[in-house]
Amino acid sequence: MQPRPSRPLLRAPLRYGAAILAPALFLTACSSEDPQGSDNEASVQSPTGDSSAPTPSPEENSEPFTIAFGGDVMFEGILEPRLNDPATAMGPIAEQLSAADLTMVNLETAVTEGGTPAPGKQFVFRAPASALEALDAAGVDVASVANNHGLDYGADGLADTLANGEASPVELVGIGNNADEAYAPHVAEVNGQTVAMFGASDVLDDHLIAAWTATDTNPGLASSKNEMRQRLVTAVSEAAAEHDNVVVFLHWGLEGAHCPLPHAPGLADELVAAGATAVVGGHAHVLSPGGFMGDSYVHYGLGNFVFYNFNGPTAESGVLTLTFDEGSVTEADWAPAQIQNGVPVPYEGAAADQAHQTWVNMRAECGLPLTDSPA
Template structure:
């Protein structure tokens, strides 16, 4: 799936004279711009935005048996969950790995993840449109791995947020237009090993990750994304591993980002599912769990229906990770999966509506 699956209708009214205005509706690529206006030929956007859907999956890497799936056929690496992602107008996951086959492994790190550039082929084939790499594995191979990752991103031309050659790039949103809605998406991590905070955080003079530990920089990034956007989405790496309730850092950060202009906040890291719901008029998910990940654990896809700043509907498609890939549940197991997911909201302070 690419943003071109959702082709917004753009109605452009050209005031050709003082007495007549001609309007035309057509289908175009999201990146196509209306005719440039001049003082004598003003251009006015008249098309109304329509609701769109965005699907979120959790943490993705290509370690263990998943590397074999990637090497054998990238197009089928995600298995049947790809059908769920592809049904949405837009889809996003957390890519929790460096994209390098070399690099200098982070000293003393027990788990270090890396994958070849074909990872982007697998992600795209699964119907994913954008990923965040702002997490505690995005720079597992330090600055040398970062250079490889950024080069792979440039070559693949795949949208990635939360990582960059400097802070300006790392905190910048990816922007697209879907069904007339201007959408801005950011990525950042609230989880970094203490010994790597300085080395991994993007600054004006250093490449790295967007860090939500720098709250003021993160808040400003959301404010900047708000300008010119109908919907602002923040994908965070946050939470405490194996803890199904949000920790104090999550509960403190979410309202600050909402006040700054975030309409949707989602995230992962804990390896378990956490609750979702409304914080005022914004929607918050505290943990999407594992997605493409070794081992077996509960998983799923969160699909939101959005129009402008309003989240009209949330839908959970429960899945179970088997052999590294999430398999959607059916029948009674599916019903139980939805019920269990809704119950996770009880300790979040979020509302169902």
């Protein structure tokens, strides 16, 4: 594996509505003030000694950057022994993940060794803190825990997940001690641009929505269910007004179905209209279509990623790498993989071409107006 490039500056999430002001804006504001009341233009001398208007300082140079996305990650069953060596737990896919400037996945598990299993759930997932070590070693920078397994081990498991996240270089989003935290993005700065990265769940059992959704006073997840959809859209709009790029990682879809649920395209439209540069996600355990919507990008389902399913459609996986530039996605690459022994192994040669074409064909099969390139 090639050494991972130095990580971009990662900023803390926007907590309690506090704004992160770009240094360039601060300097611009300061330079416009003249406490002496003098004429700023006259006070600036040219190299020849003549008085002239100041030459504006050049804006900070920025360059495009990449984010790699992977689907659902958990460490139950055959995955558990892999955590004995977190440095290699994610397998060969780590090379692709580490090649991007940033990497984001869905962490579909509580990060705890305690807690109480949620009542009435057939499947509950948890993993020790070494799961975050495994993500970090593979090059993952940000993980959304806003999904239908994030609170599988109750309030104690949630508290452990938050504490383990605080102690890890991997930033957790879509979860918090209250709604302000859960609906806050993680903000990263890379190549002179900022990107706000959200996590939210569009999938929760009806009897768990109230208990699992973060409120002003209770911990929980960010959700796009019911009235909380507007909370998410508003958060995206506010982030888009302040940052160069916005990513929303959604837990959405119907298990086993390649095509999105009927309401999903409308939700994607709403988020893009609010300023989302990219909307990606998973949950269905199978791949779903992805493509450009104008100069934004929408992917309806990245499938399983590090998961104990490794036969048939549930074994189809891959890495989506998007190139961002000042609020637009300029390039997209889907690199298909197949899950073997719980981890994704990249396809090669003709098999990779066939897997890629099968995925592209899903757009027409689902009747989605997504394209290969930006408008």
